[in-house]
Amino acid sequence: LNQLLAEMDGFDGSKGVVLLAATNRPESLDPALTRPGRFDRRIPVELPDLAGREAILRLHAKDVKCSPEIDFNVIARASAGASGADLANMVNEAALLAVRDGRKMVVQRDLEEAIEIVIAGEQKKGTAISNKERMIVSYHEIGHALVAAKCQNSAPVHKITIIPRTKGALGYTMQVEQNEQYLVSKEDAYHRLMIYTGGRCAEELIFNSITTGASNDIEQATKLARAMITRYGMSDNFGMMALETVNNAYLGGDTSLQCSNETATKIDEEVATLIKKAHDEAYQILLDNKMKLHELAKYLYEKETITGEQFMYILNKPVEIPTSLNNTETNA
Structure with missing residues (x-):
């Protein structure tokens, strides 16, 4: 120094x-x-917002032959949280996908698939997964999507897939916000908790068992629930009391507690209570829509990948009752 x-x-x-x-x-x-006279001007370089992501995508797309019908705003909305390097990588991956398919220009679906490659990894189509496991993953992902669709102000479901990825995911549900969101209300955060628990709830409801497939959901739900209590002041017991601080927002955002051991124990208990409450409400949503859960999971199992439009169409149409059931009820 x-x-x-x-x-x-x-x-x-x-x-x-x-x-x-x-x-x-x-x-x-x-x-x-x-101090003034030395490094006296700071220029924070944060992750780009919606307009920034769209501009970065267009900048890198200038070096690639792209279809004029590409909607970069849709790609920018779907890539929330991506850095400039991630966005450059997405354009490059989209170009590679177009070349593999023997096309001379990048189209919309190339960029959409590139987002998934950067986030979740390449598709592992050759991976041998048993039919039972594929069925469990189908119900798990539909559990997330169904709870998301029933929560108010939740981001719309964009895509659901059960094709395994190289980064370890056996399937995932993608939600895309309509606009950039800077503030999260207590209700919105709680709904996210419900969505995180929806996959595990579907496994419990349908198979009366649980698997390791919810490990990432559990991690994300615990992190969010703890932040609601210790950093966001969304706890009835602690109120606006800062119990945790972020040590470095630019290097992983690790946190440290600033409270006594007794308070830390109470925080753990409240985190567990909050997650359990969200789990029970998500379970009730799936129980109330069990027929739709079956119908959507069967459709996803057959198709492997469905769009948000397909998901909402099946969800909103009347429940199909088997003919044999109708006859039985008539005879009875």
Whole structure:
């Protein structure tokens, strides 16, 4: 630090020298470095917003032959949370997909598939999964989607698939927000908890058993429930009391508790209670829509991948009652 400060001495606005530096630990910078006359201007480089993602996609797409019918706004909405490097990789992956299919230009479905490749990995179509496991995954994913569809203000379901991916996922449900969302209400956060638990609830309801397939859901639900209580002030018991701090937002966002051991125990109990409540409500939604759960899971099992439009069409149409059941009821 002393050597750096010594090297920077003597520079001023008339020397024609601009000194730039970058760090992903801004909170640990020495005040002597950031005082006026040294590194006195900070330019935070955050993840791009919706407009930024669309502009970045268009920038990288200039070097690739693309169909004029591509809607970059749809791709930008589906890639929420992606960095500039991720978006560049998506355009590159889309170009590779087009070449593999023997086409001379990138189309919409190439970019949509590229998002999934960057997020979840390549499709593992050759992976041998038993019919029973495929059926369990079908119910699991429809459980997520069905709970999401029944929660108010939840992001619409965009795509559901049970094709395994190279990053370990046996299937996933993709939701896409209509607009960029900067604030999350307590109700919205709680609905996300319900959606996270929906897959496990479907397994319990249909198979009276549980599998390891919900491991990532459990991790995400626990992280969200803990943040609601310790950082967002969404707890009735603790209120607006800061119990946890984010150590570094640019390096994984790891957190540390700032409370006594007794309070930490109470936090754990409240997290478990909150997740259980969300689980029970999600379970009741699936129980009330059990026939639709069967119908949608069967359709997903047969098709392997369905769009949000197909999902909503089946969900909203009247329940199909088997003919034999009708005859039985008539005779009775």
